[in-house]
Amino acid sequence: MDFAGHQLCINDLTVTLGDGERRFTLRSGQWSIKGGEVIGLTGQSGTGKTLLLEILGLLRAPGGGSYYSQQPDETHHFDRYWSGAQARALCASARARFFGFVPQSGGLLPFLTIAGNVALSQEIAGRIDPDWRDHLLYHLGLEKSAHLYPGALSIGQRQRVSIARALAHKPFCIIADEPTAALDPENAHAAMQLLIDAAHEGGAATVISSHDYPALAQFPMRRMGLEITSAPQDNHVVSELRPLADQVVLKGTR
Amino acid sequence: MFLIAKLALKDLTFQKVHLICNVAVLAGVLVPLLVLFGVKNGVYDALIGQLLSNPRSLQIDTSGNTEFLAADADEVRGWAETGFVTLKTRSQFDFVNVRRKDGRQKRDAILIPSGLGDPNLPEGLALGDGQAVISASLAEQLDIAQGDMIDIITQAEDRPRQLLVSLKVVTVLPVERSSGRSVLADIAVLDLVEAFYDAYALPEYGITQGKPLSQRAASFEGLRVYANDLTQLANLQTRLEKRFGVRTEARTADVQGVLNLGRNLNLALLLTATVASLGLAAALIFGFWGEVERKRHVLASLALMGLGGNRLWLFPVIQALISAVLAILVSFALLWIASGVAEQIFDTGLATQGGLVRVSMGQAVIVSVVVFVFVGLSSLFAARSALRIDPATVLREAAT
Numbered sequence A: 001m002d003f004a005g006h007q008l009c010i011n012d013l014t015v016t017l018g019d020g021e022r023r024f025t026l027r028s029g030q031w032s033i034k035g036g037e038v039i040g041l042t043g044q045s046g047t048g049k050t051l052l053l054e055i056l057g058l059l060r061a062p063g064g065g066s067y068y069s070q071q072p073d074e075t076h077h078f079d080r081y082w083s084g085a086q087a088r089a090l091c092a093s094a095r096a097r098f099f100g101f102v103p104q105s106g107g108l109l110p111f112l113t114i115a116g117n118v119a120l121s122q123e124i125a126g127r128i129d130p131d132w133r134d135h136l137l138y139h140l141g142l143e144k145s146a147h148l149y150p151g152a153l154s155i156g157q158r159q160r161v162s163i164a165r166a167l168a169h170k171p172f173c174i175i176a177d178e179p180t181a182a183l184d185p186e187n188a189h190a191a192m193q194l195l196i197d198a199a200h201e202g203g204a205a206t207v208i209s210s211h212d213y214p215a216l217a218q219f220p221m222r223r224m225g226l227e228i229t230s231a232p233q234d235n236h237v238v239s240e241l242r243p244l245a246d247q248v249v250l251k252g253t254r
Numbered sequence B: 001m002f003l004i005a006k007l008a009l010k011d012l013t014f015q016k017v018h019l020i021c022n023v024a025v026l027a028g029v030l031v032p033l034l035v036l037f038g039v040k041n042g043v044y045d046a047l048i049g050q051l052l053s054n055p056r057s058l059q060i061d062t063s064g065n066t067e068f069l070a071a072d073a074d075e076v077r078g079w080a081e082t083g084f085v086t087l088k089t090r091s092q093f094d095f096v097n098v099r100r101k102d103g104r105q106k107r108d109a110i111l112i113p114s115g116l117g118d119p120n121l122p123e124g125l126a127l128g129d130g131q132a133v134i135s136a137s138l139a140e141q142l143d144i145a146q147g148d149m150i151d152i153i154t155q156a157e158d159r160p161r162q163l164l165v166s167l168k169v170v171t172v173l174p175v176e177r178s179s180g181r182s183v184l185a186d187i188a189v190l191d192l193v194e195a196f197y198d199a200y201a202l203p204e205y206g207i208t209q210g211k212p213l214s215q216r217a218a219s220f221e222g223l224r225v226y227a228n229d230l231t232q233l234a235n236l237q238t239r240l241e242k243r244f245g246v247r248t249e250a251r252t253a254d255v256q257g258v259l260n261l262g263r264n265l266n267l268a269l270l271l272t273a274t275v276a277s278l279g280l281a282a283a284l285i286f287g288f289w290g291e292v293e294r295k296r297h298v299l300a301s302l303a304l305m306g307l308g309g310n311r312l313w314l315f316p317v318i319q320a321l322i323s324a325v326l327a328i329l330v331s332f333a334l335l336w337i338a339s340g341v342a343e344q345i346f347d348t349g350l351a352t353q354g355g356l357v358r359v360s361m362g363q364a365v366i367v368s369v370v371v372f373v374f375v376g377l378s379s380l381f382a383a384r385s386a387l388r389i390d391p392a393t394v395l396r397e398a399a400t
């Protein structure tokens, strides 16, 4: 995979939920992520990590700001996808092409085998590549379970399948929302390592969220944090995304 | 689209219990309805068949003494309800003697007016001048075959000579289409016999004594009319009675009885089917809907990966339609078995005519299409629900 010169640009995306009594506003700030780069997205529960990933993954329309994918030869204005009548279909096909998702818990299809689950994202994206699928299964230690159904696997194994599925169609961006939250420390560490290795080897831009900062801090990556900036008594909660300098945060947690 | 169908099928066969459940619910309603429908058809067809096998069921005869002219017959012939109409002569002259040309044996037989369109005759057969059709028993007793010539012999007490008319037998009616000894011929033959009785001279037949035929006014004593089909019988009878101010005789009561029975059976079946399909619709709508709710995570997962864009609603619809096809196949298989069993239990003797439980190919196709569409429509709520599933649920709701 060659994603050289390919990046996602986020310019002051905002979204506001709720109305009247209680409102929640998320502000993304201005940043971008290149191929091969890993961003650890942290922040306490309720600060809007999932919300931000939904916007990045074309699952929710932003209220304002711009968001686009920049390649040497073409630019896709994702924020504009939401305005047309075909928004749903447009976003769906862009998700299939550009994104791979690793949810907190698998989200695997119970009626497909492990190999079938992994192959499915290739089929949806129209990038069928059995060799790459087998390579991923082998690399993630799943080749012996390829013929099994997800129900027969442990949670740690399922999460590995989920990672394989997110990588199978060679998307530019991997979005992992709390991918380790349901795992025991050992499996959590392994899964995180897999995602980071994949990003470094495969060149996909990777955003991993976790409310557990120490878990993220064990790995070398660029970190960003969501923080409530509104006053505690304020009915309008505002959460802002900011880059975190390693040493500052390390001091805060250790 | 193809991928959605493939996944829908895989999901369906993975969760066989749900498929079986849906098929069972559908077949559970469909099979009893089909059996009822089949039995209704079988019984009704048998009764109608019995009526139709006898042209008497379509026949209307005027009774009493009223004069009819050839023009009256022509008028009735023009009516839409009329299948065949013939004039009748006075009934006491209907009996004649018959023998094969140059044969020695003679038999008395009844002479019946007939012609093209008479349901007693084979379809399309016209009776021309000098032609006749005879019943099976007459043919057998006098050893007459198709193509033979026969002599119709009449004598009257007051006439010195007998009347002899030669006719060619164009057809012998089969046993089940005829009763007794009878000769079917054009009304002209009967009219001739009547003229003979009325003492007119018929020089063409060697009878020179008597009144000149030119003095005779051609008038007839009655009409015999056959209705186009059973449903027209009552109408035609009423119309005849009104038009000519006569009383008539027909098997209207029997025919109407069977027709009413058919109508009532249809009505009862329609009511049953309506009630059953209301219940079925409720079961299916909520069943399919519940399925989608239960599979929210699966559908959300597919949507998350970008499957189908805004066509994910096809997933539950395709599953519903596959269930429908299976249910239709199972239902007709069970119907087939049920009709076999019914045939064994009730020795109806209808087996040769198509069985007690009868569903025609056309009816089966219509039922299948109706069920298919019905199930498809029932799955639309589920489709709407599937379309509304937010793919982000996979991120938000940690489960599975």
Ligand SMILES: Nc1ncnc2c1ncn2[C@@H]1O[C@H](COP(=O)(O)OP(=O)(O)O)[C@@H](O)[C@H]1O
Pocket: A017, A018, A019, A022, A023, A024, A043, A044, A045, A046, A047, A048, A049, A050, A051, A052
């Ligand atoms: N309809 C709503 N009205 C107001 N606030 C909402 C609404 N829906 C979600 N929120 C708020 O948005 C925030 C989003 O949280 P989420 O993205 O799930 O955070 P995280 O993933 O970091 O836990 C939460 O604080 C929640 O209270």
Ligand SMILES: [Mg+2]
Pocket: A049, A050, A051, A177, A178
């Ligand atoms: Mg979250």
